[in-house]
Amino acid sequence: MSAAGKPLLTADNISKRYGRQVGCRDVSLTLHEGEVLAVVGESGSGKTTLLKLLSRQLAIDSGRLNYRMRDGAVRDLATMGDAEHRFLFRTDWGYVHQDAAQGLRMSVSAGANVGERLMALGARHYGTIRTTATDWLERVEIPAVRIDDTPVTYSGGMRQRLQIARNLVTSPRLVFMDEPTGGLDVTVQARLLDLIRGLVADLGLSAVIVTHDLAVARLLSHRIMVMKDGEVIETGLTDQVLDDPREPYTQLLASSILPV
Amino acid sequence: MSQPILELADVSKTFTLHLQGGLRLPAVSDVTFSVHPGECLVLAGPSGAGKSSILKMIYGNYRCDSGRILVRHDGTTVDVARAAPREILALRASTLGYVSQFLRAIPRVAAVDVVAGVQGEMRDAAVTLLRRLNVSDRLHAVPPATFSGGEQQRVNIARGFLPDLPVLLLDEPTASLDARNRAVVVELVAEKKRRGVAIVAVVHDDEVRAAIADTIVDIQPLTSRAA
Structure with a gap:
């Protein structure tokens, strides 16, 4: 219980500039285990930059970024060694790219894509790896007969589901998602959203989901952060921010959703 | 007399429309009331x-702009007006239930899963409750997006009534129901009250209101009060 009360990820006033251009300015957040945070805003608002900063794919210029490891130790991500960061990335974290090709190895089989992350954790037994990979493919609704095919032969929706399986096979505690449903047909999107929603709840995952789609944020997240010009302008409970937005920009966003 | 489980003191809210x-737009001003376990208060x-x-x-x-909304929860009192998002989520998980006016249908999620929730431990109970509300078995596996207004509302009611939570908020639960289903809702409310659940309801139907209300609080539009 004591660990459950402490945040998993904490950012204090983190900032990033690209030359004279502001990427992110003074963003603070805490994420607890089992919590899903949506970061919304239009293109150029800094939301993808924030995701890259939180996952330390980009270095912060200022501020503090802490992560609570599996052993309970709280570590400063900015000063963590590269080897340890890579290990964290391969095991305790997941990163789902909008373009699945960036998160998959397109020339190796689906089974190998999933198995590779297990091997990073030390799994060596071929049969076990294959069984686990098959289980995961089924969980993300990919027929087991497609296990030896490369993702090149997969549809966009299947690739995205494979990318999710590859990320979740190591039981990460924290998953970063960058527009996970972007660029997919609506029917494919609905299936994927339903899948993500179920997995996040079943596995008790924490997630930071970047999306420009407020419906995705409403469906998947507990809390929401609205970004504009690199800054957080409003944050709170997802349904509260969407149903009773306070800031002019959030009101504009919330009122711009087309009713179906 | 038991302690109230829910207390509103001088609750006020104004919407500011930046666009x-x-x-x-003043919404409510200085609303004060309290609800005890087993009591149904109708607004x-x-x-x-x-x-x-x-x-x-x-x-x-x-x-909430000003005032207090105190809810007794897990041995402490939480002020919803000032609570952090995580506290509100915890409150919803174990204390506060809510039946909204309209069901927000989620693509691909079957009616029974809408009621039982994503974890699905309450599936059998969900089926029983849907049957009580006359949602026929052949609809249980269908996502409610295509249901009629009344069917959607009954799915919504089942979802709100299924968990055993000490406070239940009902927003026009019978608005699009026929007499038979209105009677089921009245029965369900009575059962909740017997189990000590505190209920706050908005009900326009006089018959239903008379059947469930222990207390009635009159809310008048702010413009007419100001005049």
């Missing part, structure tokens, strides 16, 4: 008086 040049008053807004503020869906 309409900062137009300020009465004309449409637009802010009754639904009060329920949404109690649930934490709308912000």
Whole structure:
């Protein structure tokens, strides 16, 4: 219980500039285990930059970024060694790219894509790896007969589901998602959203989901952060921010959703 | 007399519409009432008086500008008006239930799963409750997006009534139901009350209100009060 009360990820006033251009300015957040945070805003608002900063794919210029490891130790991500960061990335974290090709190895089989992350954790037994990979493919609704095919032969929706399986096979505690449903047909999107929603709840995952789609944020997240010009302008409970937005920009966003 | 489980003190809210040049619309002002376990309090008053807004503020869906919304929860008292998002989520998970006016259908999620929730431990109970509300078995596996208004509302009611939570907020639960299903809802409310659940309801139907209300609080539109 004591660990459950402490945040998993904490950012204090983190900032990033690209030359004279502001990427992110003074963003603070805490994420607890089992919590899903949506970061919304239009293109150029800094939301993808924030995701890259939180996952330390980009270095912060200022501020503090802490992560609570599996052993309970709280570590400063900015000063963590590269080897340890890579290990964290391969095991305790997941990163789902909008373009699945960036998160998959397109020339190796689906089974190998999933198995590779297990091997990073030390799994060596071929049969076990294959069984686990098959289980995961089924969980993300990919027929087991497609296990030896490369993702090149997969549809966009299947690739995205494979990318999710590859990320979740190591039981990460924290998953970063960058527009996970972007660029997919609506029917494919609905299936994927339903899948993500179920997995996040079943596995008790924490997630930071970047999306420009407020419906995705409403469906998947507990809390929401609205970004504009690199800054957080409003944050709170997802349904509260969407149903009773306070800031002019959030009101504009919330009122711009087309009713179906 | 037991302690109240829910207390509103001087609750006020004004909407500021920035897209309409900062137009300020007062929603409610100085609302004060308390509800005890086993009591059903009905908010009465004309449409637009802010009754639904009060329920949404109690649930934490709308912000509260001033005043207090105290809920007894897990041995402590939480002020929803000031609670952090995580506290509100915890409150919803174990204390506060809410039946909204309209069901928000989720693509691909079957009616029974809408009721039982994503974890699905309550599936059998969900089926039983759907049957009681006359949602036929062949609809249980179908996503409710294509259901009629009345069917959607009954799915919504089942979802709100299934968990055993000490406070239940009902926003016009019988608005699009026929007499037979209205009677089921009245029965369900009576059962909740017997189990000590405190209920705050917005009900326009006089018959239903007379059947469930222990206390009636009159909410008048702010414009007429100001005049």
